[in-house]
Amino acid sequence: MRALYWFREDLRLLDNPALTAMAEQAEEAAFLFVLPATNRWSRGEERMGVHRRRFMLESLVALDRSLQERGHRLLVVEGDPVEQVLKVADQLDCAAVYSQQCHTSEEVAAAAAVRLHVPHHSYEGATLVHPQDLPFSVELLPDVFSRFRKKIEKHGLDIRNELPVPSLPSSPEIVANLPDTWSIARMEAPERLAGLPASTMQFTGGAQAGWARLEHYFWQTRALSEYKKTRNGMMGWDYSSKFSPWLAWGCVSPRSIYYAIRRYETDEGSNESTYWLIFELLWRDYFRFIAMQHGDRIFAANGLKEAPRNPISHHPLQWKAWCSGTTRSAFVNANMHELRLTGFMSNRGRQNVASYAVHDMGLDWRACAAWFEHWLIDFDPCSNTGNWLYVAGIGNDPRPQRKFDVEWQASRYDETGAFTAHWNRQGEIFPCNPESIPV
């Protein structure tokens, strides 16, 4: 049986359940990634900005390299995912398609549309806790994170074993006949912004770079042992793990990180910091399970509530000020410049700019979440939407109003003002063109 493996949010060979299943069941295989050609919202702006596109292309090049080492190649085509998967499956005479299971509506609909024409087998592989191992059904997921975590911990954290890189079925005939128009080599990644200070964090896509980051954060610097104390930081590489882009693209699995934490604990000792990184991975799981439980409701204006928690007065000038980092808050502005210039923002920064947008400026959380989607290299529909709902008070927060006092937050988390000064200076050097902001 010849199969087509469709890479989606799982750009890795290690600990990939769908890939392992395909390797066990198929006699020959081809490997595909589809770049969406209509990468736009109806409003016209690009859904994927330059930073994420670069990270994605770097991840694809790294994946192609790993496949080539095993006698395969990654096919990269552009267009509508369903059309392209069916076209390639047909052209290569594949009898089945395999992929990782996705949980948000567009991705689910694409998988269902493929399944109408060709057998399509999908497997869970994005979460730390496999959905079937939860001590309750997803429909009965607790609506508050702490209850979810306590139930999981009481039951005993039951994490399936990390799967080795499977031995892939050899397919020399497919590899020999692949057209160059399906090669990643023809794709150019957007250049990095020249002129940012050398200290600026620059992320590189791909599993190898993700593992190098883990090696640095765990064994080279032992920063993991301090994580709980430093995780609310804002400047530099090591205040938090920075694993999110590699997790979002599936270059490294949460299970691999979990078992690396356990190895680290054996070598260096466990403490509340080593536990806290697992705790944060459970937050990531939680938002994925919320998406599974509620489906498209997570994208509704009122989120998971019947009525909005705060009035929306989405004024175009306010909106542009937030996006371009020209609000009345220098702290908010600095974070928004960091996001636009690097594709990353700390968790502390995200919470503050989100609270300010929704509670101080009255902006529509959905437009703000879309701005994040455009710029973040670690954009993940479940984590992004879940966090926006949470901050806006229409998600899984037991508190009715989560409004941050951003000036107090700045004095607490940017005590010397170095972060605010640094990114506002960069914002002046590389200003945002207000014309480029869709209203």
Ligand SMILES: Cc1cc2nc3c(=O)[nH]c(=O)nc-3n(C[C@H](O)[C@H](O)[C@H](O)COP(=O)(O)OP(=O)(O)OC[C@H]3O[C@@H](n4cnc5c(N)ncnc54)[C@H](O)[C@@H]3O)c2cc1C
């Ligand atoms: C408004 C808003 C939008 C966000 N959008 C995204 C997004 O699109 N993609 C994304 O991965 N994270 C998102 N987050 C969550 C969080 O800010 C980032 O995961 C974190 O800042 C990434 O940095 P890190 O890897 O160094 O995190 P660490 O503190 O080192 O945490 C380790 C990992 O745990 C997970 N994690 C930590 N905090 C959260 C959280 N609150 N929600 C979900 N997972 C978490 C991430 O996978 C992260 O890589 C958002 C948060 C807010 C407030």
